[in-house]
Amino acid sequence: MTTKCVAPRVGEKLPARTIGPFSAQDLARYAEASGDSNPLHLDAAFARGFGFSARPLHGMKLLAAFEPLLAEWRPDLAVLHLHGQFLTPILEGEKAQLTARIAKVESSEAGFVAVARLLAQTEKGAPALMGEARLGPAPR
Amino acid sequence: MTRPVQRAGPLRVSAPADVVRAFRRETGWREEDGPPPASFPVVWMRLPEIGEPIRAAAQEIGLPVHEAQLFDYARPLETGASYDLRLEMRRQSNPMRLIATAEIFDLSGAFVARVVSTLRLIDPATVSPPPPEAAS
Incomplete structure (x- = not known):
């Protein structure tokens, strides 16, 4: 017997998650794992030369951090689409807060697609990332 | 001057278990054990065929800064699997951007995913230094 995957409700909020603060070692480990060795994220003097007061976190580390949040909330859903726009940088030593909300549920061949709006904010509340994930029933 | 549109591929890429674990951890x-996340294809940007045009643009214009990223899947990636990646790099001006679009296919030729990376190219001459109190 199989259990039907139930669509999330429009307006449903995922549990907020705070990540960080991020150290230089965190940035270096992400650079190693991802292959993104842009010196902007690794060299404080280089980052200052581009107007940053400290090394900024890789934007992709921030966007990718939404995936475990989504998976822990609903392990029966799979990410079909993930999009993010990087706005205000999260700097070394700072935390970020991740929140997500179901904005829309559409019907699809697989049953449904739920559209989650993603928002990451800096410690001061500025938008660091705005994005969207489209979620459907995970393949069994 | 670098061409405004560059194409590469098919490039053979893969999702080895140790690379997937490291990406999940970070x-x-x-x-750590689990399938490749949807965001995993960013690790393929380290391939010379992808990284070199970005480095060339950086040398010519300025620092690439990640502005937006999109992943669109027909089906999920699998750990241990190999894929063929076709890449198109397109330049935009005012402001200068590099837009890399990768299409990923399984080895039978079936479409798996589309990945779009938007990089803003920042000319260091146009950047103001941080205020002294912030730079300390």
Whole structure:
């Protein structure tokens, strides 16, 4: 017997998650794992030369951090689409807060697609990332 | 001057278990073992065929800064699997951007995913230094 995957409700909020603060070692480990060795994220003097007061976190580390949040909330859903726009940088030593909300549920061949709006904010509340994930029933 | 549109591929890429584990660990997954996340294809940007045009643009214009990223899947990636990646790099001006679009296919030729990376190219001459109190 199989259990039907139930669509999330429009307006449903995922549990907020705070990540960080991020150290230089965190940035270096992400650079190693991802292959993104842009010196902007690794060299404080280089980052200052581009107007940053400290090394900024890789934007992709921030966007990718939404995936475990989504998976822990609903392990029966799979990410079909993930999009993010990087706005205000999260700097070394700072935390970020991740929140997500179901904005829309559409019907699809697989049953449904739920559209989650993603928002990451800096410690001061500025938008660091705005994005969207489209979620459907995970393949069994 | 670099061409405004460059294409590469098919490039053979893969999702080895140790690389997937490292990526999951550094992106906040509690369990390192598991399938490749949807965001995993960013690791393929380290390929010379992808990285070199970005480095060339950086040398010519300025620092590439990640502005937006999109992943669109027909079906999920699998750990241990290999894929063919076709890449198109397109330049935009005012402001200068590099837009890399990768299409990923399985080895039978079936479409798996589309990945779009938007990089803003920042000319260092146009950047103001941080205020002294912030730079300390």
